[in-house]
Structures are given as C-alpha cells and as structure tokens.
Amino acid sequence: MQLSMQLECNKGSEHHMEWQITESEIQEVEHLLLPHGCHFADDALQVIRCWDSVDVSACPGSGKTTVLLAKLKLIADRMPIKNGAGICVLSHTNVAINEIKKKLAGYADMLIGYPNYIGTIQSFIDCYITIPYIREIIGRSVQAVDDRTYAQHMLQKMENRTYSTLAYTVKSNYQNSGNRYTDRIEHIMALRLRDDGALCVANQKKALAGADKQSTHQFIKLVDDLLKDEGIIRYQDAFHYADRAIEELSEQYTSLFCQRFQYVYIDEYQDCNETQRIALRKLFDPSKCVVTHIGDPDQAIYNSNTDQTADWCPSNGFLSIASSCRYSQKIADVLSPLRKDKTTIRSLLGGDGLNPVLIIYEKGTIDKVLGTFVSLLEERGLHDPDGTYKVIGHVRKMDAAGINISSYWDGFDGAKVQQSEYKYWGIIDEICSQLQQGKLYRAESLMRKLICRIFHYVGVKNAKNGREHTPLSIRVPLKENYNDLYPEHILRLAQLADYTRESVDSVVRTIIDALLNINPHDQKSIFNYIPSHFMEEPIIDHCVKTDKNIFVEPLRGRRIQFDTIHGVKGETHDATLYLETELQNGSDIGRVLCYYGVGQAGTSSLFDYSRKIVYVGMSRPRKLLCIAIQDSTYRKSGNVFQNWDKVDLRKI
Numbered sequence: 327m328q329l330s331m332q333l334e335c336n337k338g339s340e341h342h343m344e345w346q347i348t349e350s351e352i353q354e355v356e357h358l359l360l361p362h363g364c365h366f367a368d369d370a371l372q373v374i375r376c377w378d379s380v381d382v383s384a385c386p387g388s389g390k391t392t393v394l395l396a397k398l399k400l401i402a403d404r405m406p407i408k409n410g411a412g413i414c415v416l417s418h419t420n421v422a423i424n425e426i427k428k429k430l431a432g433y434a435d436m437l438i439g440y441p442n443y444i445g446t447i448q449s450f451i452d453c454y455i456t457i458p459y460i461r462e463i464i465g466r467s468v469q470a471v472d473d474r475t476y477a478q479h480m481l482q483k484m485e486n487r488t489y490s491t492l493a494y495t496v497k498s499n500y501q502n503s504g505n506r507y508t509d510r511i512e513h514i515m516a517l518r519l520r521d522d523g524a525l526c527v528a529n530q531k532k533a534l535a536g537a538d539k540q541s542t543h544q545f546i547k548l549v550d551d552l553l554k555d556e557g558i559i560r561y562q563d564a565f566h567y568a569d570r571a572i573e574e575l576s577e578q579y580t581s582l583f584c585q586r587f588q589y590v591y592i593d594e595y596q597d598c599n600e601t602q603r604i605a606l607r608k609l610f611d612p613s614k615c616v617v618t619h620i621g622d623p624d625q626a627i628y629n630s631n632t633d634q635t636a637d638w639c640p641s642n643g644f645l646s647i648a649s650s651c652r653y654s655q656k657i658a659d660v661l662s663p664l665r666k667d668k669t670t671i672r673s674l675l676g677g678d679g680l681n682p683v684l685i686i687y688e689k690g691t692i693d694k695v696l697g698t699f700v701s702l703l704e705e706r707g708l709h710d711p712d713g714t715y716k717v718i719g720h721v722r723k724m725d726a727a728g729i730n731i732s733s734y735w736d737g738f739d740g741a742k743v744q745q746s747e748y749k750y751w752g753i754i755d756e757i758c759s760q761l762q763q764g765k766l767y768r769a770e771s772l773m774r775k776l777i778c779r780i781f782h783y784v785g786v787k788n789a790k791n792g793r794e795h796t797p798l799s800i801r802v803p804l805k806e807n808y809n810d811l812y813p814e815h816i817l818r819l820a821q822l823a824d825y826t827r828e829s830v831d832s833v834v835r836t837i838i839d840a841l842l843n844i845n846p847h848d849q850k851s852i853f854n855y856i857p858s859h860f861m862e863e864p865i866i867d868h869c870v871k872t873d874k875n876i877f878v879e880p881l882r883g884r885r886i887q888f889d890t891i892h893g894v895k896g897e898t899h900d901a902t903l904y905l906e907t908e909l910q911n912g913s914d915i916g917r918v919l920c921y922y923g924v925g926q927a928g929t930s931s932l933f934d935y936s937r938k939i940v941y942v943g944m945s946r947p948r949k950l951l952c953i954a955i956q957d958s959t960y961r962k963s964g965n966v967f968q969n970w971d972k973v974d975l976r977k978i
Contacts, residue, residue, distance in 0.1 A: 347375070347400065355396045359429055366396070367649040367674060374400075379612035381595075381640035382620045385671050386661070386945035387652025387898070390620055391425055394591055398426070401589060402433045411588035411615075412441030416450055416606075418594050421896070441586060447602060448561060455579070455605075456564045459571035460553070467796045469557035469782055476560045477514040479552055482857060492544035495534055499527060508740070517545065518562075556782070557794060565601045572608045584614035595621035596638045597628050603638070624665050627892060627938050648672060652898060654679025657944070657951050663921050664941040680706055680950045681971045685903075688957040691975040695734055695954045698973055699903045700879040700886065706950060708901050709884075716887045716946070717877070718894050719905035720914050720939050728908030729956065731888065735877055738888050750776070750861050754831055761825040770816050773834070774800055780838055783856040811840055891943045901950035904943045906959060914940055916959045924964040 384390035484493035507513040516528040523537030535541035655673040719731040722740040760768040774797040815837045875888040906915040917936035927933040
C-alpha cells in the first residue's frame with residue numbers, strides 16, 4: 327500500500343508537490359532508527375505522515391526526537407526542495423544536531439548545511455535578528471549573549487561610583503535574602519524590571535526600588551552601558567531586541583523566513599516563554615510554511631512558578647503521542663493522573679516490569695533512605711556498571727526551610743551550576759574536544775572566538791573602523807596581516823601528540839603572543855588586563871562525569887548520582903529515587919495527592935507546579951521508580967500507593 331502526501335511549497339498554497347511514501351520507506355526508517363524488530367506506534371506514525379502545520383503533544387519517553395529524525399530522513403531523501411527552500415529545526419539545546427550526527431550520519435552534511443538550519447532557538451534569534459539589529463541601531467557588535475557573563479560584568483561595573491546607589495540596594499537585598507541565592511552572581515542574574523517599571527529580584531512581590539527611584543534608573547543605565555561599552559546582553563534582552571526588530575519589519579521578516587524554510591520544527595516548545603513564542607509566531611507563518619510545535623505541556627517546569635508565562639496549550643486539532651517506549655505500564659499508570667488532560671499513557675513495553683517502591687521514613691530514619699535504595703537495586707538485579715542510577719529532588723538549598731535534598735545526604739552540593747561558553751578554560755576544553763574529533767575547522771572557529779574575547783579585554787579593535795572584532799570580521803586582518811603565521815599555528819594545534827588542556831593552552835598563548843607582538847617571556851602581562859572571572863574554571867551543568875554529587879554507599883561501594891529535577895529533565899535512568907522535598911509550608915508529593923483523588927488542589931500555583939515537577943521526575947526511569955516519602959505525607963495519601971511495594975523505615 328502506498329501513502330500519498332500533499333506538500334505545499336513555500337511560495338504559496340497554490341503550489342503542491344505530491345510525494346509517494348511507501349511502506350518500504352517506513353520500514354527503512356524503522357530499521358535505521360529503532361531497535362531491531364521494533365516499529366513506530368500508530369500515534370507516532372500519524373505524526374510522521376503529517377505534513378501540515380500542527381502542534382504535537384508527546385508524553386515522556388515517546389521517542390519524539392526519533393519521530394522528528396524520521397521526518398527529516400524522508401525529507402532529505404527528496405531534497406532539494408522546490409524553490410531552493412530548506413528545513414529549520416529549533417530547540418533549546420543541540421540535542422537534535424547530536425542525534426542527526428549519531429543516527430543520520432549519512433545525511434548529516436546535507437541536513438546541517440545550507441539552506442537548512444538546525445540549532446538552538448537562542449542562536450537562531452541571535453544570529454539572524456538580534457545581533458544584526460543591534461549592530462544597526464547602536465553601531466557595535468554584540469560580544470556575548472549570556473546571563474552569567476552579563477552578571478559578572480554588571481557586578482564589576484557596580485564598583486564605579488556612577489552606580490553606587492544601585493550597588494548598595496542590590497548588596498543589601500542579597501545579604502537579607504536568607505541565602506536564597508548561592509552567590510552574588512546568581513542574585514544579579516535574577517534582577518529584572520517589572521511591567522510597572524519597578525526593579526525587583528525574580529518573582530519576589532516586594533520591589534527593590536520603584537520605577538522612579540535612583541536605583542532603578544542606575545540599573546537601566548547599567549544595562550545600556552553594558553551593551554554600548556562591552557557588547558554584552560542577557561538571553562531575555564536578545565528576544566526583546568528581536569521583538570523590536572520584528573515589529574519594525576514584520577512583513578519582511580515573515581516573508582524572508584517563510585521563503586527560506588519550507589518546514590519548521592520547534593522542539594521542546596513548552597519551554598519557550600511568552601516572549602519567545604511571540605517572536606517565533608511572527609517569524610514563521612503556518613499558512614506560508616509548515617510549522618510543527620513539538621513538546622509536552624506537562625513538562626513546562628522552567629517557566630512555572632518563576633514568571634507569569636502561561637503554559638503552552640496545543641492548538642485545536644493537535645496530534646498526541648501518548649505511547650511510551652521508556653517504561654512499563656506500571657510506571658505509566660503512575661504518570662497518567664498527573665497529565666493535565668488526564669490522557670492515559672500507553673507503554674509499548676507492556677505490563678511486565680518492576681513494581682514502583684515507596685520508602686516510608688520518619689525524621690529519625692531519613693539517613694537510612696539512601697542505603698535502602700542501594701539495597702533495592704541489588705535485590706532487583708540492577709547492578710550494571712554502565713547503568714544510570716540517580717537520586718533526584720526539587721528543593722536543593724542546604725539552608726532551605728523544611729526537607730531538601732541535603733536532608734537526605736549532607737554531601738550534596740546545592741550550588742546552582744551553570745556553564746558559560748565565554749570563559750577561557752571553557753573554550754580551551756571545547757577546542758580540545760573538536761581536535762579529538764578531527765574537526766580542525768571547528769577548532770579554528772573557536773580559536774577566533776577566543777582571540778576576540780582576549781582582544782576585547784585588552785582593548786584591541788579593528789584598525790580600519792574602530793569597532794571590536796567579531797569571530798567573522800577578524801578573518802580579514804588575520805588573512806591580511808598573519809597569512810603565514812596564523813595558519814602555521816593552527817597546523818601546530820592539529821599536529822599535537824595529545825590534545826590535552828595543557829598542550830592546547832600552550833599553543834593558544836603562543837598564538838595570542840604572536841598576534842599582539844608580545845615577547846613570550848612577558849606572556850603573563852596580557853592576562854593582567856583580563857578580568858579574573860574570564861579565567862575562572864567553567865562550572866559544568868551536570869555532574870555525571872565528575873565526582874561531584876556522587877554518593878558512595880560504604881558497604882557495597884555503589885556510586886549513586888544526585889541531581890535536581892531541572893538537572894535531569896530529558897534524561898533516562900535505569901532507576902530513579904525521587905526524594906520528597908518541601909517548599910513554602912508544603913511538600914511536592916503532598917501537593918500532588920489531589921491529582922490521584924485525595925483531597926483538592928489549593929489555590930496556590932505551587933499545586934500545578936508540583937504536578938509538573940513530580941511528573942518530570944517520576945518519568946525518568948526505565949526499570950525502577952522509587953519515592954522517599956515522609957510518614958506525615960504517607961498517612962494522608964489514602965489508597966494512592968496501594969499497589970506499590972513498600973519499605974517501612976518507621977519500624978527500624
């Protein structure tokens with residue numbers, strides 16, 4: 327049987343191209359992308375076969391990325407697209423690119439190259455809209471779009487008397503915040519202007535300063551100065567500038583992008599805030615190109631309880647993938663009541679599998695929870711050295727009121743970790759990685775980026791126009807002035823015996839010395855002009871490959887990774903222990919009991935937020951789901967955990 331699909335060309339709905347998709351092609355993508363003998367579920371096939379603009383709601387473990395890869399493969403087989411149009415795939419991470427390289431290796435060059443664009447939403451907006459717009463209205467290039475870099479430079483600038491009132495206000499608020507923030511940088515990252523113009527921190531109800539106060543005026547000036555003087559903006563500012571640009575040239579942008587891209591796929595759409603959604607809706611008109619939003623509204627945990635962004639609601643006629651290939655039906659049945667629309671998740675693995683386990687403790691036995699989890703792993707044969715076994719919780723702060731992750735293990739480091747790609751050693755590490763993969767061209771691109779950052783800090787500008795160099799613009803002076811020297815040093819990088827940090831750093835410093843005409847013996851003098859925060863070690867996002875936040879059980883030597891719910895979103899574990907934690911006089915597990923029929927949800931937004939947090943956390947494991955629950959919550963739970971296995975630590 328053959329399946330026919332009508333595909334609209336990007337020049338207008340009057341143009342059609344009919345593609346014939348055969349059953350053998352479906353079998354081919356299944357063979358390419360799925361484990362041996364597996365097939366796409368009917369709901370997944372419906373999405374694969376849909377070529378109209380549509381929203382797709384996909385449950386955890388649905389394989390939505392694999393479904394997207396299948397669609398890309400079918401399109402790639404038929405490229406070039408009429409009128410030279412391309413494909414645009416956007417998400418919040420580079421997972422799509424990595425998966426294409428891994429599973430569609432034979433198509434990678436075609437899909438990643440022009441006229442297609444596959445990358446992050448932020449990079450797309452920055453590259454095509456924000457940076458060109460700022461260059462036009464301000465006359466300078468953007469050097470960094472990064473929240474942490476922005477906060478570091480803001481803190482440094484606050485030492486100037488121009489911002490003394492703001493500095494005092496911010497410092498006082500930080501000192502009186504009850505250690506809500508792990509450091510001053512994180513606190514500054516949370517500064518924002520409310521709709522009424524007042525200066526505030528995150529979602530705190532009480533403003534730091536009103537719209538007419540000097541602190542607020544100084545904050546506005548400082549943000550403006552950071553852009554004009556150093557070319558640094560925040561992620562949110564990038565979208566605001568993009569929105570301004572789109573407002574001014576709405577029709578032109580829409581026309582250009584809808585002509586360039588026939589098919590637009592936006593993954594993890596639930597994690598877009600309202601500003602991002604508005605910008606994307608203005609850029610991609612679903613009547614002029616095929617726009618597909620893919621996500622899970624029940625996993626919208628980044629915007630919830632932190633701002634006023636409404637959850638994404640899939641439009642009428644949306645397609646649903648409610649079948650999961652990650653976990654058994656026993657775990658699926660735990661998750662289904664937590665879905666806002668109550669849609670039942672169907673496990674493709676069937677009803678076989680390990681029963682979920684409830685570990686019940688009281689205050690005096692909370693220290694027994696981790697050992698109990700390790701025993702459960704051993705008893706159920708989960709001891710694969712390559713397996714992923716994680717303990718996760720929502721509230722991470724060591725000094726938070728009530729139960730938090732550190733209550734279960736005092737070795738947990740609750741610092742909120744973030745990675746900045748604008749740090750020296752972070753770029754060096756990435757250069758090493760690209761060289762190890764044989765990608766000299768990418769290493770050279772990173773080298774130009776690093777040179778620009780160094781030039782920024784030491785005050786070296788383009789001699790012809792007086793502007794700061796960018797990784798793109800610096801190509802010209804490198805070619806004109808260092809055509810022999812620079813390629814020679816890049817070749818040295820490629821010819822290193824070992825691509826270690828130390829060896830790459832040595833060559834990089836030699837390159838910078840040569841470009842700045844500095845005697846190697848005076849090498850350190852350059853870095854006297856570079857802020858210390860740029861030379862700090864980058865902090866990694868997750869601790870999977872480090873010894874940080876790894877609990878080692880003393881009797882068996884089992885290594886168990888600790889992380890936050892936000893840190894594990896998108897991951898799959900062999901076994902997961904979900905820790906009940908408390909926030910604002912209530913616990914996450916206690917607040918979700920109402921969704922299982924015990925009590926009623928309160929008016930606080932924390933009830934819905936807890937629903938999504940628990941949903942995300944409990945959907946991570948493939949084999950074993952455990953919950954650590956305190957006695958007081960368990961006694962209120964009714965029959966919610968009736969069919970669970972239980973380990974009662976209250977009797978110890």
